[in-house]
Amino acid sequence: MHHGFGGPPWHGGKRGGSFMQPPVWGFLQPCLLLVLTDGPKHGYSLMEQLSQRQLLGGEVDVGNLYRTLRRMEAEGLVLSNWSGPGPGPNKRVYQITPQGTEMVRRWAGALEQRTRLINRFLEQFHRSFGPEGGISLDAIPNSDEYEDNPI
Amino acid sequence: MHHGFGGPPWHGGKRGGSFMQPPVWGFLQPCLLLVLTDGPKHGYSLMEQLSQRQLLGGEVDVGNLYRTLRRMEAEGLVLSNWSGPGPGPNKRVYQITPQGTEMVRRWAGALEQRTRLINRFLEQFHRSFGPEGGISLDAIPNSDEYEDNPI
């Protein structure tokens, strides 16, 4: 699908019955590292863990997940090995490296800093728009909980 | 400078005398829209405003700023006009559009949601790493809360 018609797909578009939000950039890698802190896992089960632990809003793009894992391996944050012959298709099992563990700590610090930045933004937003802010309700709900009726 | 040697520049690199943090993705556009809510401004003064109001951590990349403004204009979030002949070089003055104002509101909602996601990440991080965040491996709890199906 091409969306070069004057804006990104989350700009006024719809998906899953509710208006789309601006995407959460750069949050997948730290979440993967955090889940891998509990022990080695393969890509598909990582995807399930991310849903169970509600670390990302909405569904995870599978292609993006696998490519991010490969990139993280190239950066030395994780290691992978093919699982021995067992039930189901072969799995590429990832484990976190010491560098990866150090990176999770750094991510935690960066994300604490980021909440401070966001709070500063929200303060100044409410100063301009009022305490209610006129925040568009379309942007708030979790997409799965409020299914808009068609038309 | 090329940095494709196994990781991004913020991965172990240094700048300004302290270790770099992972970058803050996708935060420039909402900050620009918020500053433009106060009135029309040109790119260079927007850059100064972002520093004064501390909306972004650190310095703003100038090239990135101008390209983001052009992209926002293509999306209909802002309009630009060349300033009349005055002191100094000509300025491209940007003003926010109704669509841009609506987009700031949506950003505010999305950023509130994002703080919730980040807080969930930090909670789970501290469950794995301890409240101090860098504690020894002995203190890592056995998390029975999540079905752990490695491999």
Next chain:
DNA sequence: GCTAATATATGACTATGACATATAACAAGC
């Protein structure tokens, strides 16, 4: 055989950021 779930991967495109470089007007100093 057919379908679905599991599992990994790539192609094409867009969005964003980091760093470098180019261009130009103007002011202050020599």
Next chain:
DNA sequence: GCTTGTTATATGTCATAGTCATATATTAGC
């Protein structure tokens, strides 16, 4: 005149990241 610094806008190149679509293979259930 010339150089330097500030203001001001813009482009080139590369890397990271997200979205949507598609390809491939195994296995379990019908």
